[in-house]
Amino acid sequence: MSSAEKVKDPEKEKRKIKSDKKMRDLMTAYYIEAKTPKEQTGKKIAWITSGGPVEPLHVMDIIPVYPENYGAMIGASKMGVELCEKAEAMGYSSDLCSYARADIACATVNGGPIGGLPEPDMLICCNNICGTVLKWYEVQARYYKVPLFILDTPICHTEYNPDMKRYVTTQIQEYISFLEKICGKSFDYDRMMEVGKLSVQGQKLWQEVLDTTMNRPAPMTCFDAFFHLAMIVTLRGTQTAVDFYESLLAEMKDRIAQGIGMLAEEKYRLVWDNLPVWYRLRWLSNKFAAHSACLVADTYTSGWCSSMKYLDENDFLGSLAEMYTRIFLNTGTDIMADNIVKMVEKYEADGVVFHSNRSCKPYSLGQYDIQRIIQEKVGIPTLMIEADMSDERNFSESQVETRIDAFIEMLK
Amino acid sequence: MEKLGIFKQVVSNPCQYARTWKQQTHGKVIGNFCSYTPEELITASGALPFRILGSGATISRADAFLQAYSCSLVRGALEDSLAGRLDFLDGTVFPHTCDSIQRLSDIWRMNTDYAFHADLIMPVKLDTGSAEQYMISVIQKFRKDLETGLGIQITDDGLRKAIRISNQVRNSLARLYEIRKTAPERIKSSELHTVLKASMVMDREQLAAALKELVLSLETPRAGNPANPKRLVLTGGLCSMPDIYDIIESSGGAVIWDDFCTGARYVEGRIEETGDLETNIARRYINRVVCPAKHSGIYARGNYLLEKVKENHADGVIFVFLKFCDPHSFDYPYMKEMLEKEGIPSMLFEIEDQASSGGQLQTRCEAFMEML
Numbered sequence: 001m002s003s004a005e006k007v008k009d010p011e012k013e014k015r016k017i018k019s020d021k022k023m024r025d026l027m028t029a030y031y032i033e034a035k036t037p038k039e040q041t042g043k044k045i046a047w048i049t050s051g052g053p054v055e056p057l058h059v060m061d062i063i064p065v066y067p068e069n070y071g072a073m074i075g076a077s078k079m080g081v082e083l084c085e086k087a088e089a090m091g092y093s094s095d096l097c098s099y100a101r102a103d104i105a106c107a108t109v110n111g112g113p114i115g116g117l118p119e120p121d122m123l124i125c126c127n128n129i130c131g132t133v134l135k136w137y138e139v140q141a142r143y144y145k146v147p148l149f150i151l152d153t154p155i156c157h158t159e160y161n162p163d164m165k166r167y168v169t170t171q172i173q174e175y176i177s178f179l180e181k182i183c184g185k186s187f188d189y190d191r192m193m194e195v196g197k198l199s200v201q202g203q204k205l206w207q208e209v210l211d212t213t214m215n216r217p218a219p220m221t222c223f224d225a226f227f228h229l230a231m232i233v234t235l236r237g238t239q240t241a242v243d244f245y246e247s248l249l250a251e252m253k254d255r256i257a258q259g260i261g262m263l264a265e266e267k268y269r270l271v272w273d274n275l276p277v278w279y280r281l282r283w284l285s286n287k288f289a290a291h292s293a294c295l296v297a298d299t300y301t302s303g304w305c306s307s308m309k310y311l312d313e314n315d316f317l318g319s320l321a322e323m324y325t326r327i328f329l330n331t332g333t334d335i336m337a338d339n340i341v342k343m344v345e346k347y348e349a350d351g352v353v354f355h356s357n358r359s360c361k362p363y364s365l366g367q368y369d370i371q372r373i374i375q376e377k378v379g380i381p382t383l384m385i386e387a388d389m390s391d392e393r394n395f396s397e398s399q400v401e402t403r404i405d406a407f408i409e410m411l412k
Numbered sequence: 413m414e415k416l417g418i419f420k421q422v423v424s425n426p427c428q429y430a431r432t433w434k435q436q437t438h439g440k441v442i443g444n445f446c447s448y449t450p451e452e453l454i455t456a457s458g459a460l461p462f463r464i465l466g467s468g469a470t471i472s473r474a475d476a477f478l479q480a481y482s483c484s485l486v487r488g489a490l491e492d493s494l495a496g497r498l499d500f501l502d503g504t505v506f507p508h509t510c511d512s513i514q515r516l517s518d519i520w521r522m523n524t525d526y527a528f529h530a531d532l533i534m535p536v537k538l539d540t541g542s543a544e545q546y547m548i549s550v551i552q553k554f555r556k557d558l559e560t561g562l563g564i565q566i567t568d569d570g571l572r573k574a575i576r577i578s579n580q581v582r583n584s585l586a587r588l589y590e591i592r593k594t595a596p597e598r599i600k601s602s603e604l605h606t607v608l609k610a611s612m613v614m615d616r617e618q619l620a621a622a623l624k625e626l627v628l629s630l631e632t633p634r635a636g637n638p639a640n641p642k643r644l645v646l647t648g649g650l651c652s653m654p655d656i657y658d659i660i661e662s663s664g665g666a667v668i669w670d671d672f673c674t675g676a677r678y679v680e681g682r683i684e685e686t687g688d689l690e691t692n693i694a695r696r697y698i699n700r701v702v703c704p705a706k707h708s709g710i711y712a713r714g715n716y717l718l719e720k721v722k723e724n725h726a727d728g729v730i731f732v733f734l735k736f737c738d739p740h741s742f743d744y745p746y747m748k749e750m751l752e753k754e755g756i757p758s759m760l761f762e763i764e765d766q767a768s769s770g771g772q773l774q775t776r777c778e779a780f781m782e783m784l
Contacts, residue, residue, distance in 0.1 A: 091745035093762075095481065095736050127536055131511045131705055134536060135742030138710045142746060150707060152543065154533040155514055157521070163553060167535070167546035174542065333518035358481050361738070365515035368477050369522055 015262055017224055019248045026244060027230055034063050035118050044121040044183065047140065049133045051303075052126035052151060053175070053324050055237040055316070058195045059188055060179050064124075065117055066234055067136075071099030073113040074106070075278030075390030083112065084391050097359040098391035100136040107143055122146055122182055124175075128153040128330040130362045149178045153325040157332040160325060168321035189317070196316025199237040203305040205245035206232045210305075212252040213296040214347055217261025218269070219252045222298040223285040224262065226276045229301045236304070267292035268411045271343050273299045273370070274355035274363050275389040280397075287401065291408045297347045299340060303328055306339070333366035337373040344378050350411050351381045358388045383407035415626045416603055419610040426613045430462050431500045433615055440502035440562055443526075445489070445516075447678040448507035448534060448703065450551060450693050455616045456566045456574035457558045459502070463612030464489045465650065465674070467497060468765070477519050483736040484765050485650065486512045493524050503528025503561060505554075508536070509705040510739050528561040530554060537707040538698045547694040555690065568689060575683045575693070577616050584623035585611065585679045591630050593668045593724060596641070598630045601667040602657035608674055641666035642784045645721050647747070648732040649740055650674040653763060655770050656732065663777040665784075668724045671717060672732075677701055704739035713743055714750040721756055727784045729758040730777075757783060 033041060043063050048054055050068040057064045074080050080102055086109065087101035088094050094101075106112040123146060125137035134150065141148040151171055154164045176187045209228070212219050228248060235241040255261075270288070272295050277284060288295060306328040312319040328339050340352060352374055357364050371382045383403060388394035422429045430441050440459040444451070454461040466488025473494040474487045492498050503526050506517035521529050534550050535543040555566055588607060592599050607626070611619055642665045646656075650673040660667060670676050681700035684692040701716050702708045721729060729751055733740045744760060751758050759780045763769045 091748060093741040093744070096738055096741055100742075131509075131514075131536070132738055132742075134707055135704070135739055138707070139742065139746070141710045148710065150537045152536045154535070154546075155508055155531075157514075157517060157531045157533070161553070163546060163549035164533070166549075167542060170542040170545075174540070332521075333515060334522060356479055358479075361482070361511040362515060364479060365482060365512060366518055367479075369519055 046122045047120040048124040051129040055195045058237045059191045067103045074102045077113045080390035097132045123148045126151040195237045200313045202241040207305040215256045217266040218296045219255035221262045222272045222295040225301040232304045263294045265292045266294045268350045269296045271349045271352045274357045277387045279392045337370040353383045381410040415629045419607045422610040442503050443501045444505040447673045452574045452578045456571040483734040486516045505530045507532040539708045551690045551694045579682050580620040596666050642727045643668045645669045645726045645729045647671040663781045669720045704743045714747045731760040735762045735764045
């Protein structure tokens with residue numbers, strides 16, 4: 001490298017988030033522990049869905065591993081197409097969720113990012129995010145021949161009723177019994193209180209981090225949130241997550257104090273809906289930045305604190321059922337629309353970008369209605385991008401580019 | 413066969429049948445989406461349970477509400493509704509099954525104006541005690557919702573009668589399955605399919621009587637079918653293509669069993685007529701063969717398919733899926749593998765829309781029969 005290239009642009013350096021490195025290190029340490037032979041750690045591994053209650057696993061010293069987080073890694077490292085094609089050769093339709101396809105294929109080969117996930121001792125599937133995870137985890141239960149626990153959280157189209165509450169609450173007890181049986185030890189309810197408190201603390205801090213973008217200029221964008229999200233997903237309920245988000249929040253507050261925005265110029269403020277397009281994050285980020293459009297908030301990363309209001313810190317286990325059942329994806333389209341309208345108002349957004357994600361029907365079907373509701377209620381422009389979270393074959397750069405350009409014209 | 417006349421007539425225009433029924437009885441018509449709908453409660457309320465399958469018309473209006481990666485049932489049903497073809501409905505019932513139906517329920521509730529809308533949020537897992545308890549509460553709630561929504565009372569006597577009729581219907585349909593299996597010359601699969609489609613639409617009392625007559629007329633032996641057809645089991649979601657049976661038969665095959673939502677999954681399982689009726693209804697829907705959007709153990713559907721293949725001495729299996737049906741597509745590889753281990757050949761056919769699939773299916777079917 002020549003010395004000329006080593007000179008860093010101080011303007012760019014100033015805008016870089018310093019916590020990125022810490023985050024990377026923590027996630028590396030987490031994956032190293034998860035991948036350490038079980039004889040050395042003495043810990044069991046559970047594969048769990050992103051919306052599943054992870055806290056009881058921490059109580060039992062079980063290491064949670066997230067195939068969906070791994071699906072994102074696969075997408076971001078552009079290995080999605082190869083693995084999806086492998087799944088298709090196994091007989092899985094190319095119309096199925098790309099996370100599921102990639103993960104199912106990955107299990108059968110020694111490959112993928114970080115050389116594959118550690119093998120599970122159990123599978124924990126909570127269907128509050130979709131019906132796909134049920135089928136996906138059934139596939140893995142047949143493949144790994146390990147016990148599967150399903151936490152069935154009835155969809156709350158318009159209500160969460162006492163029958164649902166009774167059903168899910170009973171299942172939380174069944175979940176604990178399931179873990180006790182597998183681990184051969186009893187559940188420590190005192191420790192549950194501690195882990196519960198850490199979970200609430202982590203969620204609150206994460207929301208506070210996301211809220212810092214209410215500031216103009218926004219100290220971060222949703223592309224940064226997509227990155228820093230991994231911690232609240234995987235290490236929710238640990239001191240590690242609390243400590244990390246405390247320092248991230250401090251950094252954001254510091255940026256605000258110094259007037260540092262993520263974009264050199266912030267002309268337009270936008271809200272993103274649906275999962276990220278993992279293999280085109282940088283491209284999309286640059287594309288919007290070039291138009292001075294800042295994606296200040298998104299429905300996805302805020303999903304992990306979307307039902308915090310139902311959580312009782314002092315009765316964590318008792319409120320667990322409601323919190324996990326009423327996450328925003330497990331509610332009706334009109335409730336999801338209200339959620340976006342509120343975000344638009346809170347973050348003073350000028351427009352909304354929808355990712356119509358072929359892989360995620362519960363997130364994407366209904367978006368056309370939400371578009372109309374936003375236009376009616378707040379009268380701001382919206383953009384629909386057709387893509388997929390991990391399967392690049394469903395992304396047309398030229399088409400997306402044209403749409404973004406036209407959308408920005410509408411904002412002017 | 414003249415006993416089939418009534419069924420053919422209903423299927424030729426189910427919407428017209430419902431309109432006429434409404435005029436004559438001044439009753440209400442309740443649309444519903446899958447074989448998990450506890451029709452017995454709708455019948456007991458005095459309303460007509462009307463299964464919505466989509467007329468197969470070209471999609472134009474629904475495109476403004478649903479992405480192209482939704483299945484033809486979801487898009488077709490919404491299209492029919494938006495085009496006013498379902499204007500006779502007084503309400504709709506959405507049992508919770510797959511992600512697409514889940515969102516269709518929201519879109520339907522927000523964009524159509526039928527007086528009654530019910531979401532039946534049944535359990536997804538069906539193999540635990542707490543799930544059964546929850547299912548019972550869902551049935552109880554649906555009864556109350558119907559009573560409030562339609563402004564009527566469902567009495568236990570009325571419910572018992574509806575259950576009895578539904579059992580009679582299912583007994584007759586099961587007998588037709590048996591006749592087709594043992595004496596396929598008496599009823600063709602396309603005819604049985606017509607009967608099933610009509611059964612999900614017709615006034616259930618009228619239906620029970622018509623089915624009884626049909627069964628009786630088929631009990632007598634008739635001049636045999638000299639051909640020795642390949643025995644096939646069909647499996648998948650719902651069959652929206654009536655032609656499929658003719659295509660299979662003209663290619664030298666005979667359908668001897670199916671695992672369709674518009675087939676055996678509708679027929680199998682009876683409801684106890686004594687004891688707590690709501691519990692009994694819940695148990696039927698818990699215990700009958702599962703739809704892949706539900707869970708009853710990780711091998712439930714594969715085992716069921718294999719059992720039916722063996723029991724019926726089938727030569728092969730055809731998987732018939734609607735394109736974009738996630739639950740079925742996820743189950744396909746393992747079910748295919750289970751069949752392969754037993755030396756049973758299979759073929760997968762995905763229906764994108766009814767119109768364009770016929771010719772393709774003909775060619776694939778002929779090749780598959782050759783292989784058998």
